[in-house]
Amino acid sequence: MSADRQEIYLDPAIRNWVLLPIMLVMVLVGLLRHHATQLLQSTPKANIKQLRENASLMRARMLRSPNAFELPHSSFESRKAFFTKAFEKGVYLKTPVVDNNGQPPNPMSDPGAMEPMMDMLKKNMAMIVPQTLIMSWVTFFFTGFVLIRLPFPLTLRFKAMLQRDIQTADLDVTWVSALSWYFLNLFGLRSIFTLILGNADSADGMQDMQQMQMGAPQLQPPAEVAKTFQSEKEFLELTVHSWSIESADERLLRQYGKLPAETKSKSA
Numbered sequence: 207m208s209a210d211r212q213e214i215y216l217d218p219a220i221r222n223w224v225l226l227p228i229m230l231v232m233v234l235v236g237l238l239r240h241h242a243t244q245l246l247q248s249t250p251k252a253n254i255k256q257l258r259e260n261a262s263l264m265r266a267r268m269l270r271s272p273n274a275f276e277l278p279h280s281s282f283e284s285r286k287a288f289f290t291k292a293f294e295k296g297v298y299l300k301t302p303v304v305d306n307n308g309q310p311p312n313p314m315s316d317p318g319a320m321e322p323m324m325d326m327l328k329k330n331m332a333m334i335v336p337q338t339l340i341m342s343w344v345t346f347f348f349t350g351f352v353l354i355r356l357p358f359p360l361t362l363r364f365k366a367m368l369q370r371d372i373q374t375a376d377l378d379v380t381w382v383s384a385l386s387w388y389f390l391n392l393f394g395l396r397s398i399f400t401l402i403l404g405n406a407d408s409a410d411g412m413q414d415m416q417q418m419q420m421g422a423p424q425l426q427p428p429a430e431v432a433k434t435f436q437s438e439k440e441f442l443e444l445t446v447h448s449w450s451i452e453s454a455d456e457r458l459l460r461q462y463g464k465l466p467a468e469t470k471s472k473s474a
Contacts, residue, residue, distance in 0.1 A: 214352065214381065224384060225353045228344060232391045235336045236399055246328040255300040259431070262298035265289070266438050270445040282447045293439040301428040341388060345371070348384035356380040 266289045268274065274282060292298060349371045360368070360379045369377060370385040382390070 214355075216352065220351060220353060224348050224351050225387065228348070228384065228387055229391050229395075231343075232340060232388070233395060233398060235340060236395060237402065239332050239336055240399070240403055243329055243332050246332060247325060253300075259298050259300045262289070262292070263434065263438060266293070266442060270442055275448060275450040277447070278449055278451075279447060282449075286442055286445070286447075290439050290442055293435045293442075296432065296435065299428065299432060299435065301431070337392070341385075344384055344388045351384040352377075352381050353384055353387050354382050356382065 269282070269285055269289065277285070296302060352372065355378075356368075358380070362379055365379045367389075368379060368386045369381065369383045370389070372381075372383045
């Protein structure tokens with residue numbers, strides 16, 4: 207063992223019975239977890255109330271946009287009155303602001319809101335259970351094993367990450383223990399899974415951990431949705447409509463210079 211470079215002679219059987227089996231097991235478990243996640247994932251169901259709520263807002267915004275200039279004044283006013291009255295009464299709201307008892311409704315009582323949370327719970331269980339079993343297997347059978355040495359130098363800050371189960375202060379930081387090899391594979395097999403499964407894979411440990419940190423999608427309270435409808439109602443009331451065909455003949459004559467001079471001055 208030299209002073210500049212610390213040398214350790216490893217048994218070649220460690221490569222065959224520890225290094226490669228850990229990586230192979232994690233790849234196989236990742237593939238099984240991908241297919242299990244696909245089986246557990248429920249088919250998304252169309253929420254008619256949610257679609258109706260979004261469609262009404264989109265129609266109201268299109269009505270006050272320049273795309274509605276082709277509507278006659280009577281058609282525009284009838285649509286404007288219809289949406290204004292409907293938004294004021296909350297006809298298109300998926301969840302009313304208050305229920306029959308005058309209390310705010312519980313968002314968790316909506317089956318459509320619980321379905322994404324159940325899908326997230328299934329994905330978390332499909333990730334936590336296999337990784338817990340693999341980590342317990344590695345810790346029980348391969349504690350204290352030194353597997354490989356990294357071919358590049360590192361600082362002492364990486365010692366706690368690369369030598370998790372080795373209590374040796376004098377060991378070079380470039381040596382990797384069995385438990386650290388497990389964590390390196392957990393976050394480093396993304397390219398392998400992408401190569402095998404494609405971009406839409408569910409076997410990536412890093413992606414699952416990021417989803418767990420983000421949590422389930424936040425549900426917008428009914429009061430906020432009601433405020434959005436109220437704002438859209440006020441925008442509709444302030445919209446000034448001009449029919450694009452109303453003065454089409456004058457614009458056509460003015461374009462070809464056929465409009466009399468006095469008409470031009472009056473129009474100006």
